[in-house]
Amino acid sequence: MRSLIEIQLEVLLERDLRGRLVATRDPLARPAPRLFLGRSAEGNVWATRRDVDTETSDELHRLCSAEPRLVNPGNEQPPLCRERALSLLGHVGVEYRGPCYVIPEKLPSDDRAREITASESCDWPDVFPWLADEFPHIAPVAIAFEDGQAASICHSPRGLTEFAAEAGVETLGAFRGRGLATAAVASWAHAVQRTARLALYSTSWENAASQAVARRLSGKLYGENWHVT
DSSP: OOOHHHHHHHHHEEEOTTSOEEEEOSSSOOBOOSEEEEEESSOOEEEEBTTSOHHHHHHHHHHHHTOOOOSSOOTTOOOTTHHHHHHHHOSOSOEEEEEEEEOOSOOOOOTTEEEEOGGGTTSOTTTOTTHHHHHHHHOSEEEEEETTEEEEEEEOTTOBOSSEEEOEEEEOGGGTTSSHHHHHHHHHHHHHHTTTOEEEEEOOTTOHHHHHHHHHTTOEEEEEEEEEO
């Protein structure tokens, strides 16, 4: 049985037949990170991008295979292999670390948010101009409203896999701090769970507001993503 961290890797990134990273699963795919390491109490999962040379890739795999499981995820616990891995990779464009959550099925109800349909995807061009074009790839989509105005959206930016979807959230600046992101994520999670899939949520350790959304939904913190581009 796959662990949560393995399921999330499949949601986030495309791999080739050899298991090497190719690209993100966004509607407009971006290059994958050169190294991805997901750590959890269930076990770890890792992969390198397919253009990383064989010698470097083999050494990174050796380092990651020796990385201990992560029982209590926290910002103060970087991977033990971090310094050596960064040295092997050389110039680092982006380094990212952050917590991973799975959203429970028992969620608060908030009438300000609802799932929207494909026929509604072009109704808010000034607020979410990308929505109509991307809707088929990112459904289900939920929007939270304030006084009739679309204020926060939660969607599936990496699409659906057999087992899960990952949340993507955007809240307009004027509406932040009102619980609208929490309402949108809860509505989106219900829609995902109705398809018998897991609703996953991840963010960075620096994003306190995003972590607060996961806590308000009683999200289970199960691991950490670390990737280097």
